Amino acid sequence: MDVNSNKGHYALPNEAKLTMPRHEVGESRQKAKRQNQRFFLTTLLARLFVIACTAGLTVYGAKEMYDVLNTNQITSLQWLFLGLFCVNFSWISYAFSQATLGLVFKLSPFHWRRKEQEPEGVTAILLPVYNEDPVRIRASIEAMHDDLVEKAPGKFAFFILSDTNRSESSIKEKQTFYPILNHDESACPIYYRRRLNNAERKAGNISEWVTRFGADYECMIVLDADSLMSAECLQSLSRRMAAEPTLGLIQTLPTLIRADTLYGRIQQFANQCFGPIYAAGLTTWHGNASNFWGHNAIIRTRAFAESCGLPLLPGEAPFGGHVLSHDFIEAALLRRAGWGVRFDTDLQASYEEAPPSLIDVMVRDRRWCQGNLQHKAFLPAKGLHFASRMHLLTGIFAYFSAVFWFSLIAVGFALAVQAHFVRPEYFNNLSLFPNWPVFDFEKARSLFIVSMGLVLAPKIYGWISGMVHLKQCFKFGGPIMLTLDTLLEIIISALYAPILMFSQFLVVMDILKGRDSGWAPQSRDDGANSWGETARAHSYHTVFGLVLGASALYLSPQLFYWSLPITFGLVFSIPLSWLSGGAKRGNLLSKLGLLKGPEERKPTPIVKRLEQKIAELASLEDNLLQPEEAHALEAYLNDVQFYHWHLAQLPEEEDTSFNRDRICAAWQIENSESLDELLTHLSEKECLMILKNRSLFMALQKFFHMSDEGQKQAYA
Template identity: 40%
Template sequence: MALPMDTLGPIQRLNSTPAEAPLAMPEQSFQRRGFPAHHATRPSLRTIAARATLVIVTLSLAVFGVSEMYAVAKVGGMAALEWVLLIAFTAAFGWIAFSAANALAGVFSPRGRNEDIDAPGGLTAIVMPVYNEDPRDTFSAIAAMVNDLPKQLRTSFEVFVISDTTNPETWIAEERALAILRAKCGPTRVWYRRRRDNAHRKAGNVADFVRRWGGRYEHMVMLDADSLMTGMCLAKLRAAMIADPRAGIIQTCPSLIGGATPFARAQQFANTVTGPVVSHGIAAWQGEDGNYWGHNAIIRMTAFASAAGLPSLPGKPPFGGSILSHDFVEAALIRRAGWTVTMRADITGSYEGAPTDLFGVIKRDRRWAQGNLQHARLIGAAGLAFCSRLHFAIGILAYVMSPVWLFLLLTGVALSVQATLIRPEYFPSNFALFPTWPAFDADRMVTLFIISLVVLLLPKMIAMVNALFDRDLRRGCGGPVGVVGSTFLELLISTLIAPIMMIAQTGIVMSILLGRAVGWLPQARKGASVSWLAATHFHLVHMACGLVLGAIALIHSPTLAAWMSPTLFALILAVPISKGCGSFWLGRKLRRAHMMLTPQESRPPEVLRMARREAHAFPASLPRDALITLAEDPMLCDAHLGSLEPELRGRGSFDPTRALAAAKLGEAQSLEELASWLAPSERMLVLSDTNLLDRALQLAKARAINAKAA
């Protein structure tokens, strides 16, 4: 597809990248503390009150719950397995107590501030890292964000797309979309750079941008490929950073949008209703010792460059090599240097895409879990703020708690089996007429179960009540009936998928602990319907666990089987549950019934409607072949050649892929023949090398000349 004539001008007017403005970004040490740029201030009274609430409520609930569990188990004396059960319960109950306390700490959330959006403050880069994403989605979102900016700020922002794409056709599609985007962004300049070497993944991509062009900008708004932010949100973020010279990172709280399946809609509804309760709690207790989630945040360029250069960790992956969950570490290092890291829950209009199904989430969790567990090596790094270490610990526990819950479940099953199969050996050291039998206070256990359920559901109940009293949120979710009904439907879906995620995350954690590293795969953002055969294969382990646990429980204790029935039901029926949660048809039915409706659906923000309209201006599909597309579109080819960076290859170095591509190029008699011979890696190399690409294009020119002569 050739470029429309009205989009060719921007290719000629602008280079792909601006003149380089280098900014030093030294690698930081985790062994010694750097010299802070500012002196950290004491936390505010609100932050102190929120932290006190978090600690007091967490400890009070944990002590109460554990003491009740001890009272349940000590009937007849504590046996070895009962002590194991108590320890596992302590960890699990402490985790849900912390979550409940976090929701209560939200009453001390800092109040919003009104900064002057027109305050002068230098250029701000809107940075979009992409890695084999659909250019139509990412570029239309950028166009919508830029056109939603207040007109007086359009020249205060520049867009910089930093690509690590490795698919040839996606690369050419990005360059084709660039011309269209530039035509749509008017006075806001748009730049594009694709790296040859994808070293250190997204963190390396961003670091390369900062080192080469960071000096051009005062701040950068970091996006993800599915990010969308209103123009006013961008303007307020910029104004907030200008107003606070100590601010290093200001993080927004993105709302999920675009949920098309029951799973996505459940995540989207929970994020919209429960999310603010959680985020206000986090914002309250972390104060200026905040965290960074890697996107939908504004960062001061000098703070990032001077303090957030990441080294490779010694050793091999999964615990060595590149730092995967780099955002947590960057926030900790910037805070260590004396800059503030805050969350502004009051700055709304920040959005990101909702995960589609369990398949994509579990695959994504493999990478996230490795990154979070990697933080165990950094939690003791020199000079970090206590809250930064706490953020590391929370990230680790988010995945470690799945094995803890499974261990708690297996310990209960073991106690049941022991009571029926194994002869008791629990005689005390002193003389006694009877053994110490494992026994439990059944009535107290029921009470403890109810208490645990209340603590677990407290954030959701607070969120539901808050939504009922918030007129705009209540109306956006379908009224009181919609809020209550959707809350319980989301809870049902969460309950069904929790056991599946428990087994999946346990397997992920164990795999990482056994030394199996994960590769760098693009996220599945749109999803697709998975076949029943593929779903069965994917969930085979989950079903097997459910069947084995169910058989053991039924044989040895029907009462235990009844207690475990929700977990067993979810595991045994993992395939239909997963298929149902990922069904686009069922998602549409729920949408029509106004179930799990959100204000972003009932009253879509203008920037979202604009992004959907802008998408029609960009090609809906990738080129069928990158080389042939360039040969057929001379203007696009010229722009591509002008954007290529020189290859840094020393004399005598030998690249087998390049040699093979050159050999095929020498044998091919037409460009179509060459295209059919080249493997994807060879095609990428030809597209990256001006000499090889020129030789390939000569094949097309020679064929055209011969055809004309004939």
């Protein structure tokens, strides 16, 4: 069957190609395009504030710690402790300065309005998929699609870009999507493409679309598999890009929704209450050199094509090869090419979902950490903007801070061991006066309080902002509920913080040993893990916590109490992690009215529409072919229309190079007497080869079992 003879079955529009050259790590910066300068002075002052505040607090912390450690002679181990403390203190000071800046602008009565104008042409909405639940994705697409057909017909087009590489998952995906494809091209078409070669992962998935179809679309809105955006938000993004022709990218602030586990609810509340404060600080000092988080953002397609062909890094994974965390680099390359990159925090109804459990966060961190550490190759690169280097450095330190945190604890305990076992030399100099060891506990306590204040400030700022803005306050349930939820979030997050920090330390060490994380799909279920799975995931945390706590108690009761904020969470990491996942446990909080954000108390129309679509499609899940019931290939052989639809997607030209799996699959199809015989011996790789090879897929027709003559004619 010729693809062109069956256009109604073809899931993609005509190709409109763009070239996307691959760039080098270091290239000359191009002259910046004329940006909107209305807020230049504000951006400059904000950057100076962040630098001055971070530097000033770091100097203060260094001086105070020096006074705490000051004896007549500071030892080399104490100097090391002081240096590690300064690094950690500068990190929390940096976060504090941005949050403080955000609070100032959140409380300011002056708010600028972004320019908008109606764009010409159609904006593409790209939804990359990788072994995800297709029913949940279809619900999101239908919710957004229906919203756009009502409010902006003819302005948008969806592209489902699949990188799914499991045979059963890919067939289930196609079964789910093909009924909604390509039906209303004049209003808001939905297209589908499954990539046969998964080179460069998500970055390669997007760039492949750009090179094949990008010329027909001025802008593309990139979503994640769990993203959701209202028609108003999608329209505002496209209008703002049309009004600012020198902008290359606008990033929105996604709001977390639909969390039904303990850990998910903590993230969701923090995102909705504290996140806007921190985001306001970021957007103020970023200016037109902001960052990209990989989704819920709009990108100028030609700017992306000319600027963001990612370089190949020298060496092997984990540090060499393809760029794993592509989003930070793409933002940096856009800025290097002169395009503006902006973070618009005022846009509403941009949503995503959070990992459901602590273990799921740890799995995601493994991939993110490797990608961020890869960015060290770009830090000294020629031509990058100052702000872009700061984004890369911040991303690296977000994980390397765990190493400095662990080192600080290790050196601190070494000092305690030294003080316990090594006899001090009071007369080590030729003097009549002894060198008494001095440790200023009052200064130490004051510095600890200041440090905790800096850490907790963004949360307190979020609470203050909520209490001041009464309308927002009552969206969280009123002043009492907002206060209770803030305290509960602080307590629970404090328990999980040392577990995450130690996990990130282990991850960084693992990557430094040269181990590649691979490419695993993100969990979208409720994260309910068994006790056995949880115990295996947190055995190191528990042992480390027990050793740390026992050592502290042996050395000094005071040291034991000082270390409790760290050791308690580590010792009880297994039950804490088990509690973090599971909808039944998480929804108990909801029944008590705790940790319920605005989007749960009063959902917006697009969230309500999503929930309605999920309920409507619940029966579809039961009708899809289940792996335990039958082989995935049978879905095609039991449905004439589905078979021809899949055949229409396969390319006419086939790869004729030697491939063992293709040869074995062809031999088995030819020599199997029945479908059952074929499916019994077919491997996963051979099945995938049949699904992407036109001649092999057509050869399956010998196994059709028809119930009537009409179906036989349909297959003929």
